[in-house]
Amino acid sequence: MYEKGFFSYEFFVDGVVGLKSFFFAAAIVTVLLSFYLFGFILVAKNIYVDYVKTGAFSWAARFALWASFALAAFMHYLLFILSLSYDDLVVYKANVVMAFVIILYVSSFIIVRKSESATNWIPSAVFLFVSFSLPLFSMDSVAKVIDAGLRKFNVGANKEVKIYEGTNNNLIASGKVLFWSPDFIYFTSQDGENNYLHAYPTKNGTHIVVER
Known part of the structure; x- marks a missing residue:
């Protein structure tokens, strides 16, 4: 809202359930995407820990590592193509950065020696600091990622909309x-060099058509 220059007061009253559901779904997708994009880091670290403890590097471990690399490459490709469909690579870059931070945090709990657990609070502190700092310093990127999510639900992200009077064709x-x-x-409309912001009630006999 800050990036687009408007504020929806009623959304934080009537839309709380939708807000929580959207961000809960976004959090699940982000975590799953993190494992798909950088899961090979967790696999590699697990293999390293096993190698330190046993001195063995099995064929099963090698297969798991190469399979995770292949999956990561495929998911990077899909995310890159999706980002191109929005004509903005920020969607790809922002998701990759978030995924990398999450996986680094998770991988910090895979330790070789129990003595390392004494300093395990450091990754948690760094993760919290980075998680809160990144959105503040890259609001434009965060807004574009949220736009991509809202667009999938046809409730935002520059989709063409037409407002009709009731069931008429006016x-x-x-x-x-x-x-x-x-x-x-x-929504916004353009009239020559002027750009206008509109807010139309959805419960006042209007008929709204959004381009899919």
């Missing part, structure tokens, strides 16, 4: 969606 306004909250739909 076009009231049209533009590009910023966000669709429980009570209002926010």
